[in-house]
Amino acid sequence: MSLLRQIAAVCVLGLSSLPERRSTALVIVFGLACVVGVLTSMLSLTVGLTRAYVRPEDEARAIVFARNAMGEWSHSIERGSIGTILDAPGIAKRPGGAPLADAEFLLHLPPIEGFVDGSLELRGLGSTGRALRPAFRIVSGRMFRPGTQELLAGAGAAKQFGLVVGSKVRLRNGEWPVVGVFTCGGEIMESHLVGDADTIMSATRRKGFGSVVAQLVNADAYPTFEAWLTSNPAIAVSVERKSDYDRRLLGSNSAFFTRMAYLIGMIMALGALFGVVKIMYAAVRARTREIGTLRAVGFGAASVAASVLAEAALLGILGALIGTALAWLIFDGRQMWVWGSFRLHVSLHLLALGVAWALVTSVLGGLFPALRAARLPTSEALRAA
């Protein structure tokens, strides 16, 4: 019998006796389910945040903001510069031939009672703002009317701050009604209030825009677009691919939590590793007679060791699947507010990570017991009966 067939036969035999050792097997399964469950639950936060911030369409978008500014909060792109920016090569055109780019700005709103300062932001949209975002949908109420003091609430902001159509938001020059609630494909903009850029600028006495968001004809158009703008002596702006800008904003926010998830995942995996070693030693002890018999009828040490590893791996994968499934059931799609509104997401990537995490832990844990099983003297193993 070839080695592979031997391994397969011993693995099947070993696994068939699992039901008799179900309580010990369940310890591995549930232990690793805990490890993977905690890991994937924590990482679902960063995956959700990334999905909200970094959109696939942002690869072919660019954001222009004032030179030396860190982002769109500086409000120092003068109105007179906007025309020059919109003339830049590489910007996609709307059906009428107008550039598909929008001068916008973002501004922190006064604190709403019960929430921290600056946690709600107001985005001023220009006439092309909606066209730039095909996923933009009004889910209740209506669109704000340009030139009027009206606001839309993103679905996330509405939920977090209890805003509904008819709510009033206090700005510098009085209270502005919320006339609609919108979604935007889960984009972070759903955490913002949105209004007409010109009207808000006038009300807040701002003279400059924060940014110009431009849809490029394709992702390859970016270098030309950037070079044209940054070398233009008439304007002082910085340009960044929108996806890079989003990642930069997100990076510092999510890095801590990602590191924390991996640290805790590693500590828990270390604990589980010792547990797997213990349980697999016990499993080898329980199978001593079976192993002795197999060796006596001619099965090799390698196939016996492989069966122990296969058992550990199988239990590990089962644990990972249960852990990820629990994380998915409990957390997937749950709306959270961390620097903005987003939904937790237990992705396929996290499932794969969880399986890999559990697999490495269980296989490492099964290594020493597998070696012991392989080295069991046949006569001694048979006497264990």
Added chain:
Amino acid sequence: MKYVPLVWAAVRRNPTESLLALLTQTVAFALFGAMVALNSAYEKAIDDARMDRLFVVCRFECQGLPLAYEEQLARLDAVVGVGAQVWLGGREQDERHQILVMFVDSGMRAAWPELPMTQVDWRALDRMPDGVFLTRKAAARRSVRVGGVLPMTTLPGSRADGTSAWYFKVLGIIDDPPGWGQWTPDLIVGNLRYFQEAGRPDERNTANVLRVAVDRPDHAREVCRTIEARFTNANPAVYCIPARQDAEQLADANINMRQISLGIGAAGLFMILFLSANGVAESVRERLPEFGMLKTLGYRDTLVAALVFLEAAVPTVLAALLGSALARVVSTLAARLAVKGVIDMPEMHGSLSAFALALGAALFIALVSTVAPLQRIRRMDVAAVLAGR
């Protein structure tokens, strides 16, 4: 004491597996201890934030609050101190390391008496306007010494002379102030007068935050309401919040580490529970004849139960002791993740209550682990077990 050898023999029955179980439980208790410490650190940080200290900021985005507001605030009933602060952010020599200096005026002596600066420190800051005081944590992270220079690079144009390099003389190291809220772990205190002189002209005579101390915590909300009403029609209008309320909102509005830490701690305990329950069940199953013999010798069910419980409790309690000691290491590792100030974490300390909680959890797990095996012992047919059937 006469039963100790019996318990010890049971624990040492399979030394390798007992050691591995102990290691698993120790790691899980270390994680549990760290999470409890993290949770209580957040709670303590909120407790340390005082209700009788108020933050006054711009209600709407503005270039800053006029320093003239200080005088008006100081005249309000129940106000015992008003101080101004300005944050200036930049980079250290290593571009990845951000640095934040908080410039304060002398009003902070009364408005923020918890800031651990002595009269001598205040005088030194007054004499040397470009000097700074660093908290112990801030100093340790930068390896700076008293008398040294702390450089900072800001955005171009942040200085009146158009340059962007700031050099501060390190005047001293102060304790980390209690509480957690609107300051980062790297607290670096400078002189507001210097910032007014050296900073951008358009930022002169303004502050980012005015701190107000009131005489009693129960006056805080009323004073806040008065302040907001007083400046409703002013330009800029203001928003006022007690420091404690601010800390509570900050802890709950973003990543709720208090809840997360409890969830992780609970998952760690589940792992221990599974392992412990399995270990005891296995041990009892393999030693049924031994328990049959003990019962034949006259050991009552309660005594046998006590022996089994002790057998389960010895490793869990030992693991709780070791794990609680190791929790400090885990806490240090977790705290290191926040060094660059991405997310501020309050300092974690081991506490007697965390230790007691771990010990209680260990005993509870031992108790739960023994329930099913004890049922088995109670229901066993002694004669059949002794006969090997």
